[in-house]
Amino acid sequence: MSDQTATTRPAPPIAEDVAALRARVGQWRAAGERVALVPTMGALHEGHLSLVRQGRAKADRVVVSIFVNPTQFGPGEDLARYPRTFEADCAALAPCADLVFAPQAQAMYPPGSSSMISLEGPATAGLEDAFRPGHFRGVATVVAKLLLQCGPDIALFGEKDYQQLKVIMRMVADLFMPVTILGGETVREADGLALSSRNRYLAADERARAPQLYAAMQRCAKAIVAGDDPATVLTREEAALVQAGFAVDYLALRDAESLGEPDPARPRRLLAAAKLGATRLIDNIAV
CATH class of the missing domain: 3.40.50.620 (HUPs)
Structure with missing residues (x-):
């Protein structure tokens, strides 16, 4: 065709x-x-x-x-x-x-x-x-x-x-x-924001800040793979998101298959949800 x-x-x-x-x-x-x-x-x-x-x-x-x-x-x-x-x-x-x-x-x-x-x-x-x-x-x-x-x-x-x-x-x-x-696979904007029907709710200044969620998750994954303590990494990046104006519901590392507690010997998944204004964004990446 x-x-x-x-x-x-x-x-x-x-x-x-x-x-x-x-x-x-x-x-x-x-x-x-x-x-x-x-x-x-x-x-x-x-x-x-x-x-x-x-x-x-x-x-x-x-x-x-x-x-x-x-x-x-x-x-x-x-x-x-x-x-x-x-x-x-x-x-x-x-x-x-x-x-x-x-x-x-x-x-x-x-x-x-x-x-x-x-x-x-x-x-x-x-x-x-x-x-x-x-x-x-x-x-x-x-x-x-x-x-x-x-x-x-x-x-x-x-x-x-x-x-x-x-x-x-x-x-x-x-x-x-x-x-x-x-x-x-998650489809993203050029700046990394995951596509979502709710993205249209974002005000202009919120849309400009929204990619910081994905950026924080990337930093988390890189640090955890490098051997840093996951709890310390997650706490640090959650604080950075709050400083950037996000209201964080969770930033969590889980087993990629069961979503139970993560095991470094198995695939893991980093999952996040946070609000910018009235808009709730969710995202996840492999670790």
């Missing part, structure tokens, strides 16, 4: 309920085609689109869900003002997606719904869960619904939300779901 053809391709069709989604996926299954699912909450950016392209490379058909999931937002969080750019999202998906699944809340949580998925263990202990109680309960529940509704061969999630990725992998393994979960 030429670049010109790709850019002029019409927006993908939209399925607004589970029946329509399953009917379209059923047609693909009957033709022997592999299906990829990319769950999103919309307000798409290059990070999302890179996952869609990854899905396209690994499957014959790609479904992108766009659903702002109310059960993963806590009291006082930004559910009402979360950016919603549906028409622009569909246009951006034209070159790379075959179907957009865009259900309303009542389609995902019909009247009388009472089943939710809860997880325990190191993947959900601390980090985001400490600051957003119930968040992963909502994430696991909506992802389980999407996987069961679509029945994809693979589903793709960004590594920027690293703890979320590990929670989903744990859930899929525990429940023996017949789907492969793949992570996509």
Whole structure:
């Protein structure tokens, strides 16, 4: 396909309920085609689109869900003002997606719904869960619904939300779901800021300071690999971020696979969350 053809391709069709989604996926299954699912909450950016392209490379058909999931937002969080750019999202998906699944809340949580998925263990202990109680309960529940509704061969999630990725992998393994979960590398701006739908909330001066989070994490990783004491390094860099105007929720070193306590003999992951003004930024890098 030429670049010109790709850019002029019409927006993908939209399925607004589970029946329509399953009917379209059923047609693909009957033709022997592999299906990829990319769950999103919309307000798409290059990070999302890179996952869609990854899905396209690994499957014959790609479904992108766009659903702002109310059960993963806590009291006082930004559910009402979360950016919603549906028409622009569909246009951006034209070159790379075959179907957009865009259900309303009542389609995902019909009247009388009472089943939710809860997880325990190191993947959900601390980090985001400490600051957003119930968040992963909502994430696991909506992802389980999407996987069961679509029945994809693979589903793709960004590594920027690293703890979320590990929670989903744990859930899929525990429940023996017949789907492969793949992570996509974090996509960054030229100055290192991880792409996020919430970056648009940043005021100009906050946006100028935001890359300091990634820079601090890079310094941490370099010092830890060089043999410096991790606790001392993390304390020093957290203080530097506070001095730069960040309100730090956590800057933590964890086991890269389990998210339990880190072992220098195993791959480790550095994870961070901090606020600039009203905007909460999260990021992570390998150590």
